[in-house]
Amino acid sequence: MSGPVILPRVIRTRAELSAALETAPRPVGLVPTMGALHEGHASLIRRARADNRTAIVTIFVNPRQFNEVADFDKYPRDEEMDLRTCGSAGADLVFVPGVDEIYPPGFQTSVRVGTLAEPLEGVARPGHFDGVTTVVAILLGLVRADRAYFGQKDAQQLLILRRMAADLGIGTEIAACPIVRAPDGLALSSRNARLGPEQRAAAPILRVALTAARARYGAGERNGEVLRRVMRDTLATEPLASPEYVSCADTATLLELDHVSGAALLSMAVRFGDVRLIDNDLLP
Amino acid sequence: MSGPVILPRVIRTRAELSAALETAPRPVGLVPTMGALHEGHASLIRRARADNRTAIVTIFVNPRQFNEVADFDKYPRDEEMDLRTCGSAGADLVFVPGVDEIYPPGFQTSVRVGTLAEPLEGVARPGHFDGVTTVVAILLGLVRADRAYFGQKDAQQLLILRRMAADLGIGTEIAACPIVRAPDGLALSSRNARLGPEQRAAAPILRVALTAARARYGAGERNGEVLRRVMRDTLATEPLASPEYVSCADTATLLELDHVSGAALLSMAVRFGDVRLIDNDLLP
Secondary structure, eight states: OOOOOOOOEEEOSHHHHHHHHHHSOSSEEEEEEOSOOOHHHHHHHHHHHHHOSEEEEEEOOOGGGOSSHHHHHHSOOOHHHHHHHHHHHTOSEEEOOOHHHHSOTTOOEEEEEOGGGSSTHHHHSTTHHHHHHHHHHHHHHHHOOSEEEEETTSHHHHHHHHHHHHHTTOOOEEEEEOOOBOTTSOBOOGGGGGSOHHHHHHTTHHHHHHHHHHHHHHTTOOBHHHHHHHHHHHHHTOTTOEEEEEEEEETTTOOBOSBOOSOEEEEEEEEETTEEEEEEEEEO | OOOOOOOOEEEOSHHHHHHHHHHSOSSEEEEEEOSOOOHHHHHHHHHHHHHOSEEEEEEOOOGGGOSSHHHHHHSOOOHHHHHHHHHHHTOSEEEOOOHHHHSOTTOOEEEEEOGGGSSTHHHHSTTHHHHHHHHHHHHHHHHOOSEEEEETTSHHHHHHHHHHHHHTTOOOEEEEEOOOBOTTSOBOOGGGGGSOHHHHHHTTHHHHHHHHHHHHHHTTOOBHHHHHHHHHHHHHTOTTOEEEEEEEEETTTOOBOSBOOSOEEEEEEEEETTEEEEEEEEEO
16 A cells, blocks of 8 residues: 655746746756656656756647647646656656747747757658757756756657757756666557557567567677668567668667677667557667 | 956866856856957947856857858957957956867757748848857857847847747846947948948948938838838938848838838848948837
């Protein structure tokens, strides 16, 4: 039996946020989310809680990072449940702005990262990363956190946000947290709830494919195409899985590697019906 | 006879700047410049000095806001003279970064303001404002000043930077300072030095045209096209002046006004040979 959850303080406007930050003990840790919080998000909040004197979560379903209005409309929203998750994980403040608070009337500014945003997710989701970099720049500007926490699951997003913060002289450290997985290896995602039972049973194949490639790497394989083929061949054993891309890329440029000499990002996007899942692993 | 000028402290890297800011008394006022400092810049520095406990000037000839490499190459640079101007006007710190300090290796982020950047100067100088917003976002990120000072002479730039700061939640107040003019009315500009003697004698016609339009406005005229025509007709009396645009625009949108009901920006760009001058006046 668990005790009562202390709900965090909810703020909804830029002005309230600014006032709250004036008295918030430093350092401040920020966890930007789109809600639909799961254990992966909770791990980010606990880390922000542990590293800082103030932990702030933002919940904002950002219309600018959806490629299709229908996806935005059907994105799951359950504020009460999310606030309980924030409270349990130790958030002090939760910023839940309306769209007009993030994008005030006449808004017309965008922040864009170049070549890092082009391959992989950038191919499948045109404009997506411009939406992400713009909203994160706004949140980092408003909160001026000492640290901001993002999940390693969105590996390309993490690289892009680090690039943006370095390029624009943003004084917030971009911290990465490990992927949180279900017991069978499936990376947690709000999209997992949309998988049918058979799809859900098949979905851990992403992790199996990554593990197979890592094993080949551990056995000495350094040919990027061989590592990609190992992943493709593993995915091909699962009839419900439709791979969109399979990548073994340079972690600095996200360009595909012929030969793995330093760090490499193994990553993939795979469809199960209309549900698109991603996963990744960093070598070594 | 003037006393010796105390030269301000010069810093050249992000790291030195960051260290210097840790002990700089707040509030901090920032004056971003491209050097070639004249009395207009000095007025910005004196204002930053008067309003804040620390006054920082940046001198950075930004390659990204030039439309042509030749313009960038021939832009006047005289660091010693500029530092004396900064010192005389009361700057505590002058940040003179190399290009790689502002745009580190792999730099690929841009900040863009939309429709406000399209008309007037945006037509004549494609990409110019993207360069300005990107570099100013970087400087505001690095300095985290309480206030940043810009001249009203670049009226469109000022509107764009205010829009950017509001949109991105940048906590620096964007302060405008009045145009500083030569005794004959010509707005100060580093470009004035490139005018030949006859061109220099003719250049105050911009101010004359603005004054004529303001007088018509003062007499009750509210038709935007009539006010533009007054400016065009005045400029036409000067054979050395080749107008590029003449505008009477809404101060929020920079769209041309048919009828002036609230605030309006009178502005113009005029060529004298290969020297392009701008000037403006705010109604009322």
